[in-house]
Amino acid sequence: MTLTVNNLIIWMAKFADKIAVNKQFLSDLDTPIGDSDHGFNMDRGMQAIMTKLKTEPASLPETFKVIAMTLISTVGGASGPLYGTAFLEMAKKSSTTTDLVDLLTAALNGIEKRGGAEPGDKTMVDVWQAVIPEIKAHTLTENKIASAVEATKDLVAKKGRASYLGERAKGHVDPGAQSSAYLFTALLETEGL
Numbered sequence: 776m777t778l779t780v781n782n783l784i785i786w787m788a789k790f791a792d793k794i795a796v797n798k799q800f801l802s803d804l805d806t807p808i809g810d811s812d813h814g815f816n817m818d819r820g821m822q823a824i825m826t827k828l829k830t831e832p833a834s835l836p837e838t839f840k841v842i843a844m845t846l847i848s849t850v851g852g853a854s855g856p857l858y859g860t861a862f863l864e865m866a867k868k869s870s871t872t873t874d875l876v877d878l879l880t881a882a883l884n885g886i887e888k889r890g891g892a893e894p895g896d897k898t899m900v901d902v903w904q905a906v907i908p909e910i911k912a913h914t915l916t917e918n919k920i921a922s923a924v925e926a927t928k929d930l931v932a933k934k935g936r937a938s939y940l941g942e943r944a945k946g947h948v949d950p951g952a953q954s955s956a957y958l959f960t961a962l963l964e965t966e967g968l
């Protein structure tokens with residue numbers, strides 16, 4: 776499970792496609808417990824990334840950096856800086872390793888440090904922390920990703936806009952958990968990893 780410039784770009788293209796197809800759905804998830812923009816935020820960022828990646832960066836750290844900077848500058852909201860931090864941490868880590876699990880672990884640590892969320896707080900962190908050990912064990916499936924998203928449904932949110940709702944956030948899946956699920960489904964579909 777080694778990342779290269781080539782398979783990273785394939786992974787991002789698949790992620791961008793899933794976000795584009797599901798942008799309305801993601802924003803609908805963000806309606807009862809947020810401000811209805813998550814899918815549109817992410818789609819704007821991923822489209823910008825795919826345009827930038829047409830000029831292929833020279834190295835893995837450079838590729839991660841282009842992705843990170845574009846997420847930070849175009850997505851906005853809470854998710855832009857958080858996904859941006861994830862990719863920035865992978866940019867840093869990729870100067871010393873190309874191992875996917877090491878890179879994803881650095882990314883998750885960055886998200887947790889930046890946003891202060893812990894597993895169980897009903898955020899994207901819930902999906903990242905459930906999925907990384909499964910990738911490590913070569914046991915990740917689409918169903919396991921879906922279960923991690925579903926597990927956010929009955930939680931009370933401790934971070935982000937949904938936390939303003941208290942108990943009323945219960946019964947709604949977290950939109951950032953769902954977009955992270957697309958990231959990891961895209962990874963599963965990326966051959967050669």
Ligand code: ADP
Pocket residue numbers: 805809810812813816817851852853854855857886889890891892897898899900934935936949950951952
């Ligand atoms: P905003 O809430 O600013 O409109 P988005 O709608 O794009 O931003 O993203 C919302 C998602 O960001 C949430 O569903 C959640 O998964 C994630 N999120 C928000 N705050 C945090 C945080 N502190 N740590 C981790 N993830 C967070």
Ligand code: MG
Pocket residue numbers: 805809810811812813852
């Ligand atoms: Mg929102």
Ligand code: MG
Pocket residue numbers: 810812852853
């Ligand atoms: Mg917003």
